[in-house]
Amino acid sequence: MSFYTTTKPIEIPKLVEVQLTELGIAIKGPLGSLFQLIDVHNTKIEMSSNYLTIQALNSSKQARSIVGTINALISNMIRGVTNGFEKKLLIVGVGYKAQVSGNILNLNLGFSHPISYSVPEDIKVETPNPTEILIKGIDKQKVGQVAADVRSYRRPEPYKGKGIRYFDEKVIIKETKKK
Missing domain, CATH: 3.90.930.12 (Ribosomal protein L6)
Structure with a gap:
């Protein structure tokens, strides 16, 4: 199965903890913690040491748009728990x-x-x-x-x-x- 990465990886700052669960993603930082439900129907989220990569499982327009939305949500969550x-x-x-x-x-x-x-x-x-x-x-x-x-x-x-x-x-x- 081939994956299509449509966005650049999200950098995770040192003070931020990210946990991937079956239901979504939990992010904890200096200002607080946030949880976001994520439908992983057409997407795959991979976490390396300090980067998150979101990939679409197929090249359909809906899958690519969901990847962009999830990328924006996670980026805003990381920015929120660090800067507000x-x-x-x-x-x-x-x-x-x-x-x-x-x-x-x-x-x-x-x-x-x-x-x-x-x-x-x-x-x-x-x-x-x-x-x-x-x-x-x-x-x-x-x-x-x-x-x-x-x-x-x-x-x-x-x-x-x-x-x-x-x-x-x-x-x-x-x-x-x-x-």
């Missing part, structure tokens, strides 16, 4: 502010009531000032999902740009109607 991930949100609007108390993010976004968002236990949320929110964690997907959930409470509106936006997001302001 961070998303920064900006709050734009008069009187709009955020503050953290314990694992609750309190948002005042111009509604008649404040919004309380319960932060998952493996995510850290900081507010360096009332108009900035920093979301940190080791799981890239959870960090992005928490940022998207917080942003969904008040998306930037197109006429004044008020709302919650990502730090690097460009909001295109529309021109108002003229008489």
Whole structure:
């Protein structure tokens, strides 16, 4: 049986432990540990001393795309347990502010009531000032999902740009109607 390697090997840093199981892969590093279920239907994962190689068992498009996805997941897991991930949100609007108390993010976004968002236990949320929110964690997907959930409470509106936006997001302001 011939194997098709479609991605370059993933380097494993010295502080990271990788364990392959029948169900998936477990990665442990200085910031924590992550586990990812991996369907090994069309793929084969080999581990050498400090490299992981992911191979497709056939040359079909689906097998090659699964190899690329698994490669990205494992690379993000290794980066997460060594450096972590961070998303920064900006709050734009008069009187709009955020503050953290314990694992609750309190948002005042111009509604008649404040919004309380319960932060998952493996995510850290900081507010360096009332108009900035920093979301940190080791799981890239959870960090992005928490940022998207917080942003969904008040998306930037197109006429004044008020709302919650990502730090690097460009909001295109529309021109108002003229008489």
